[in-house]
Each structure stands twice: as structure tokens, then as C-alpha cells.
Amino acid sequence: MKFDIIQRTPLYNTLSEIGKRIFLPEGIFYWAGRAKKEAEIIGTLGSAYGFEKDFIDGGNSDWLPCYLKEIPKYSRFSVKEIIPYPSIGGLLETREIWKDWIIKKSLYGEEDESLLSRLTKYITTPVITGGVTNGIFQGCVMFLNPNEYIIMPNKRWGNYDNIINKFIGAKTRTFEFFKNSEMNINGMKTAINEVAEIQDKVVILLNFPNNPTGYVPKKEEASNLIKMLKDSQRTLEKPIIVLVDDAYEPYVYKDDVLSKSIFYDLHQLDENIIPIKLDGITKELLLYGGRIGFITLGLKPSWIDNDDQLQKLKEEINNKLEGFIRAAISNCNSFYQVLVDKLFQENSMEQIIKSRDQVKKLLKERYESINFELKKIKNPDISIDPNSGGFFVFVNLNPDKIKAPEFANHLLNKYKVGIIPIEKLDENINGVRIAYCSIDISKIPELVKRIDLALNDF
Numbered sequence: 001m002k003f004d005i006i007q008r009t010p011l012y013n014t015l016s017e018i019g020k021r022i023f024l025p026e027g028i029f030y031w032a033g034r035a036k037k038e039a040e041i042i043g044t045l046g047s048a049y050g051f052e053k054d055f056i057d058g059g060n061s062d063w064l065p066c067y068l069k070e071i072p073k074y075s076r077f078s079v080k081e082i083i084p085y086p087s088i089g090g091l092l093e094t095r096e097i098w099k100d101w102i103i104k105k106s107l108y109g110e111e112d113e114s115l116l117s118r119l120t121k122y123i124t125t126p127v128i129t130g131g132v133t134n135g136i137f138q139g140c141v142m143f144l145n146p147n148e149y150i151i152m153p154n155k156r157w158g159n160y161d162n163i164i165n166k167f168i169g170a171k172t173r174t175f176e177f178f179k180n181s182e183m184n185i186n187g188m189k190t191a192i193n194e195v196a197e198i199q200d201k202v203v204i205l206l207n208f209p210n211n212p213t214g215y216v217p218k219k220e221e222a223s224n225l226i227k228m229l230k231d232s233q234r235t236l237e238k239p240i241i242v243l244v245d246d247a248y249e250p251y252v253y254k255d256d257v258l259s260k261s262i263f264y265d266l267h268q269l270d271e272n273i274i275p276i277k278l279d280g281i282t283k284e285l286l287l288y289g290g291r292i293g294f295i296t297l298g299l300k301p302s303w304i305d306n307d308d309q310l311q312k313l314k315e316e317i318n319n320k321l322e323g324f325i326r327a328a329i330s331n332c333n334s335f336y337q338v339l340v341d342k343l344f345q346e347n348s349m350e351q352i353i354k355s356r357d358q359v360k361k362l363l364k365e366r367y368e369s370i371n372f373e374l375k376k377i378k379n380p381d382i383s384i385d386p387n388s389g390g391f392f393v394f395v396n397l398n399p400d401k402i403k404a405p406e407f408a409n410h411l412l413n414k415y416k417v418g419i420i421p422i423e424k425l426d427e428n429i430n431g432v433r434i435a436y437c438s439i440d441i442s443k444i445p446e447l448v449k450r451i452d453l454a455l456n457d458f
């Protein structure tokens with residue numbers, strides 16, 4: 001494939017060396033495709049096929065992927081659905097369903113016609129990844145060379161560091177997430193300016209609702225953040241890639257905060273602020289082990305002259321993303337791709353949201369309860385980070401008095417409560433993450449009481 005169109009867009013120069021280099025070679029796909037159309041005898045496919053009767057006692061004469069006779073009893077899906085390899089980028093039906101789902105999640109109504117048509121036209125068809133983690137991995141590999149910087153808040157999912165520092169060898173330029181209980185947008189702006197001095201692109205990773213804090217920006221904070229990004233991009237004249245980790249996207253419990261992914265607002269900007277949406281079924285559809293995620297790029301109308309170029313651009317991006325998948329994991333688990341396809345074919349999106357709302361209600365009640373109980377603790381050595389969604393709250397501990405790992409150890413030993421300590425003194429973090437998503441509401445007052453008792457021991 002030629003990459004004529006992508007090379008003409010600002011996206012191209014943001015790519016890492018790997019991002020520039022990777023593509024999906026035609027190779028066997030070219031010959032397999034041709035054979036499907038032209039051949040009488042096909043010997044291209046790398047999976048075993050046969051007449052069912054030749055490998056299953058009592059089987060029929062259908063030409064099927066060979067399977068073990070014990071397998072079908074574990075699934076109501078047909079062997080034709082779950083045995084073969086899915087396409088590298090994922091089952092097309094599932095990818096298209098997820099694109100519709102992304103559009104649905106935009107919350108644009110009929111009155112937002114122009115926003116809706118821009119969204120529909122200028123996003124790529126999601127490529128299926130091995131969970132959101134694999135999408136984050138791909139996004140980072142695609143845009144970061146070793147030693148290049150990515151900007152992130154100090155409070156973030158720990159696995160980012162494994163991917164970025166340990167695996168890629170890139171660097172993190174972090175900023176203090178909060179100032180006076182609001183997002184520290186100025187801190188982020190300083191980081192952008194600093195990175196733009198040494199790089200031709202700026203790469204940022206955002207995650208709302210955030211792990212480990214549960215933070216979601218208030219609507220006003222979100223518009224300030226977007227304005228800052230717009231202004232920075234205009235002044236610096238360098239493309240800004242924003243990797244949007246939407247793992248916990250639907251779990252927002254307050255009305256005055258951003259009610260949907262920040263991807264949508266970023267995508268509507270004309271500036272070269274390029275959002276990459278990373279979401280998945282794992283938390284969003286409560287299918288953690290299903291390991292299906294999606295990577296979707298937001299494109300800009302100014303990059304292309306006509307629809308033909310737009311189509312080619314999407315194909316070129318798709319080819320690169322499929323090249324990544326092929327190189328790393330070949331393709332993703334087909335069973336859960338089929339499951340998602342069926343889920344959405346057989347149930348309306350409203351129905352799916354309604355069923356999930358029962359879980360969201362449960363989580364919201366716990367969220368309210370834990371915040372209510374934590375507020376009762378009158379202790380100058382702790383503070384709770386602003387939180388409005390997700391699965392966690394984060395309690396900061398005064399590092400001069402209480403070391404987070406020691407506190408967690410004491411809480412576990414003496415009070416039999418397990419939480420996750422996070423101590424990164426160089427990034428000004430010393431606190432504990434409480435995963436209230438896994439604690440029944442009836443236990444929350446007792447949990448907080450024990451935390452209070454443990455705090456008093458220090």
C-alpha cells in the first residue's frame with residue numbers, strides 16, 4: 001500500500017519511527033483474496049478445514065473448520081462463528097457496531113446535525129485491540145520514539161509507566177493533577193510548552209474518569225482545558241496528539257461534570273489537536289476477561305480535499321493499525337467479538353444501557369456513601385481528591401507523618417482492610433486508592449471507620 005494521503009497530513013509527522021514504518025504487507029492476504037475469487041482448489045488458508053463427517057462421529061457433509069467434538073457444548077454460537085480466525089482488524093460487523101456505539105455515546109441529538117455528521121464522517125472505523133491496554137500500547141508505540149516525551153498527570157494508571165518507560169523507553173513529563181481541588185490546567189500548559197520546545201509534536205494521555213482518583217472534569221474545567229489546548233496549539237503550531245483512555249467512560253455519577261468522553265469535543269476542533277479514542281468492552285460492558293478494546297482516530301476535514309482522499313486516508317490508517325495488530329497479537333479473540341456483535345444485534349443500545357444502569361446505580365450509591373463517610377474523618381493529615389466517577393477514590397496522606405505503604409500494611413494487619421498504596425514521592429504522591437467498585441455498600445461505613453482508626457494510630 002502507498003501512504004500518499006497520510007504523508008500529506010500533519011498526522012504523519014507525529015508518528016514514531018515504528019508508526020511510520022509499520023504496515024500490513026499484502027502477502028498471504030493478497031493471495032488468499034485472489035484464490036477465494038479465482039481458484040478451484042484453495043490451499044491458502046492456514047487453518048484446518050474438512051467435511052464434518054470426516055472428523056466428527058455422526059457429523060454431516062458441511063465443509064467446516066475442524067473442531068473438537070467437545071467444544072460446541074460450551075457455546076450457543078456456531079462453530080463457524082467461533083472457530084475461524086477473525087480479520088486482523090477485527091470482525092467488520094463488530095467494528096461497525098462499535099462505531100455506531102461511539103456515535104451514540106456522543107449524546108448528540110438531531111439538533112446537533114452538523115456535529116453528528118462531522119463525527120460520523122471523520123472518525124476511522126474502530127480497530128479491535130486486546131482490551132484497552134493493548135489500545136493504549138498501540139497508541140503509545142505509534143506516536144512515541146524512545147526518549148520522546150508524553151504528558152500525563154502525576155496521578156495515573158500505573159501500567160502507563162510500564163508501557164511508556166519500561167517498554168518503549170519514552171519519557172513522561174508529568175504535572176500535578178490538582179490545584180485547589182480543580183484540575184491544574186496551568187500545570188499542563190507549562191508541560192506542553194516545555195515539551196514543544198524540544199519536540200515537533202506534543203503527545204498527551206488523558207483518562208476520565210481517572211484511575212486512581214475517580215476525577216472527571218467539571219463542565220467548566222473541561223471547557224477551560226479545551227481552550228488551553230486550542231490556544232497552545234495555535235501558538236506553538238505543532239500538532240497535539242491526545243490519547244483518550246476511556247476505559248471507565250460511562251461511569252459518571254454527577255451532573256455538573258463532563259458527561260461524555262472528552263474525545264468528542266477535541267474531535268470537533270479545527271486545530272490540529274488529534275484525539276485517539278481508546279475504549280473497550282472490558283469495563284464499559286462489564287466484560288473484563290473479554291479482552292476486546294477499540295482504537296479510533298479523530299481526523300480533521302482540513303487534511304483532505306475530497307471524499308476520495310478521506311476514504312484513502314482511512315484505509316492507510318487502518319492498514320497501519322492492522323500492521324500493529326498483526327505484529328503484536330495477530331488478531332483478537334473471536335468469541336467475544338461475536339458476543340458483542342450478537343449483543344448489539346439482539347438488543348437495542350437503549351436496552352444495553354438500561355441493563356448497565358443497574359450496575360451504575362449500585363456504583364453511584366457506593367460512590368456517594370464512601371464520599372459521605374470519608375468526609376466525616378476530621379484529620380488534617382488526609383485529603384480526598386476530587387472524584388465524580390469511575391471505580392475508585394484516592395486518599396492523600398501527609399508524607400511527613402504517614403507513609404502510604406506502611407499505612408496500607410497497618411490497615412491490613414490490624415484492621416483487615418485491603419487497599420492499594422501509591423507512593424511516588426518524586427511526583428508528590430503518597431496516598432491510597434480505594435476500589436469501592438468491589439465493596440458492598442453495607443460495608444462502606446465500617447471500611448471508613450477502620451481507615452479512621454488506622455489513621456489515628458499514626
Ligand SMILES: Cc1ncc(COP(=O)(O)O)c(C=O)c1O
Nearest residue numbers: 131132133157207211247280282
Ligand atoms: C485507566 C485504565 N485504563 C485501561 C485499563 C485497562 O483496561 P483493559 O482491561 O480493557 O485492558 C485500566 C484497567 O485497570 C485502567 O484502569
